[in-house]
Amino acid sequence: MAKEDFKYFVEQFEDIRVLKYKLPGFESLTLQQKTFIYYLSQAALSGRDILWDQNFRFNLQIRKTLEAILESYIGDKTSDEYRSFLVYAKRVFFANGIHHHYSNDKLRPGFTESYFAKLIKKIDKHRLPLKNGQTKDELISQLSPIIFDEELFGRKVEQREGADMIAESAINLYEDVNQKEAEAFYSGKIDPKDPCPVSLGLNSKVAKKDGEIVEEVYRSGGLYSTAIDQIIMWLEKSINFAESELQMKELKLLIDFYRSGDLKKWDDFNVLWAQDSEAEVDYNNGFIETYSDPLGRKATWEAIVNYKDIEATQRTKIITANAQWFEDNSPIQPQYRKEKVKGVAAKVINIAMLGGDCYPVSPLGINLPNANWIRKGVGSKSVTLANITDAYDITSQGDGFLEEFAADQSEVDRIKKYGSLTDSLHTGLHECVGHASGKLAEGTDPNALKNYASPLEEARADLFALYYMTDKKIIELGLLPEEDAAKASYDAYLRNGLLTQIVKIKPGKHIEEAHMRNRSAISHWVFEKGRQGNIVELFKQGGKSYVRINDYYGLRQLFGELLKEIQRVKSEGDYEAGKRIIEKFGVKVDPHLHTEILERYEKLNLAPYTGFVNPNLLPVYNTKGEITDVKVEYVNDFLGQMLYYGRNYSFL
Ligand code: ZN
DSSP states (O other): OOGGGSOOEEEEETTEEEEEOOOTTGGGSOHHHHHHHHHHHHHHHHTHHHHHHHHOTTHHHHHHHHHHHHHHOOSOSSSHHHHHHHHHHHHHHHHTSSBOTTTOBBOOOSSOHHHHHHHHHTSOGGGSOOOTTOOHHHHHHHHHHHHHOSSTTOBSSOOOTTSOTTTTOOOTTEESOOHHHHHHHHTTOSOTTOSSOOOTTTTEEEEEETTEEEEEEBSTTSBTHHHHHHHHHHHHHHHTTOSSHHHHHHHHHHHHHHHHOOHHHHHHHHHHHHHOTTOSEEEEEEEEEOTTSTTSOOOEEEEEEEEEOHHHHHHHHHHHHTHHHHHHTOSSOGGGSOSSOOOOOOEEEEEEEEEETTSSSOOSEEEEOOOHHHHHHTOOEEEEEHHHHHHHHHHHTSSSHHHHHSSSHHHHHHHHHHHHHHHHHHHHHIIIIITTOOOOOTTOOTTTTGGGHHHHHHHHHHHHHHHHHTOHHHHHTTSSSSHHHHHHHHHHHHIIIIIGGGGGSOTTOOOOSHHHHHHHHHHHHHHHHHTTTTSEEEEEETTEEEEEESOHHHHHHHHHHHHHHHHHHHHHTOHHHHHHHHIIIIIOOOHHHHHHHHHHHHHTTOOSEEEEEOOEEEEEEOTTSOEEEEEEEOOOOHHHHHHHHHHHSOOO
């Protein structure tokens, strides 16, 4: 299927846009790989309820109530109230609970309490999640304040200064304990001299039972046992289809971890997993990220399954193989070039299934494991997600954003033709050779750039990519089909850096995030230098601001010049010069331009948050019950998928 024939868009509601992602090359995987992916994908879906319960302890009961209404209510479905109910239900499904996935605020229903009661009363009581002889009326009076009272459980994670971050957060990683008690529970339990410390408390809930504080561990036979046993079952089936001895050992350790809840096993698993960089099919499955714990200790459950993107990985291999050529021809001062540069072999993958905290909102890149001692001693895996990035790129070309902010139609056409390719190439150059390039002068403190180190480092890698994007070598290596293609990359970079990235900034605020500072700094620096020679211009038409590049070759020289300077800053640890570049060009936002851009953006009526439906992976069996193929079925129904998961993967 050609890229343009695939419909990524599924639906939009409130502040949410739902897309689907494509599985390029899945058919050409071996039967063993497809079968392996299938079993891992079942494991990835089986832990769904764990996350729902972790997010808030009444989430599952509410979800089951919503499911009962959605699946069996036969009254008027055309009324405004029912439509509002539908939107609320979708928002809850999207957030894996009743709190907004990003803002953490409790979602406000657009229908009344009495309407909610009316709906429940019309549902057969056997379909409702009534607990211990609860009546429908009791269910209604239990759930109503939880859903409708704005104050009650108002924030999933409360990190406001002065708040009791545990007692005031609705998140269910702690129960009936306050922040002091939670902190005291773990204090003194970590040996600061341990070179390989386990992530204490990562896979447990801390609760007060009969006045005593206890840790309830997520494991088979412990908390979430019934869901964890399902995960184990599918992981066990997957082992026989693993691609290597190493991967088999890995999976066995992961299963041991789920059985015992022993964090030492989790670390042992991660040590092997981090070494397994050649895997064509790979996965994450476990209690991994700690963002939802105000104390940063406890992890929510997540899972993904992925396979290598052959084409994009091939591209990064070509780049890495030519790393020395790039280094030797770089515009930086010769004394700061590396005599022997080793490119980083970045892996590009395609997602085959998203689960837990990675669904429906997917990450764009993955860099794991998290344990520092493993990262330092053994290494880590850093991957970019090709099919997810493609879905973003391609849908953003059809939503009016590009037409609104591009200077003319030829720019729009070029981006549509080459944008996805140059984006992927930029990432490849940035990751594989950009960060790896250059060296410090003798005696330079590697930490000299302090708080400016991160935006400057990102700028260095971006500039490396931008500088080479228009080089003949790129065409020679077959990385771009023609010179014109690279222009798409320059247009997009400056349009974003000078104009559009500030849609993410609230009025009156400055730019804080490192990548955004870097993009702003590069764009404004080259604009400042390039405006005299009319290399780049900002112009207004009909009250709207646009960027135009008049001399792409001249712009390339400016990227080279800035790369040279930023490499010097890093090599010499010139803190003051680095600070000047970032503060002068990367931080401030012109308030007039900001207002204009925000107004134009608002008119486009775009949803700020994006999530995905998964494809269905359907095994084909022979008469002996063996899998002979796995088919991909794309799904176009967000709510349908949620209800399907509710019927088939609800284990708590
Ligand atoms: Zn980077």
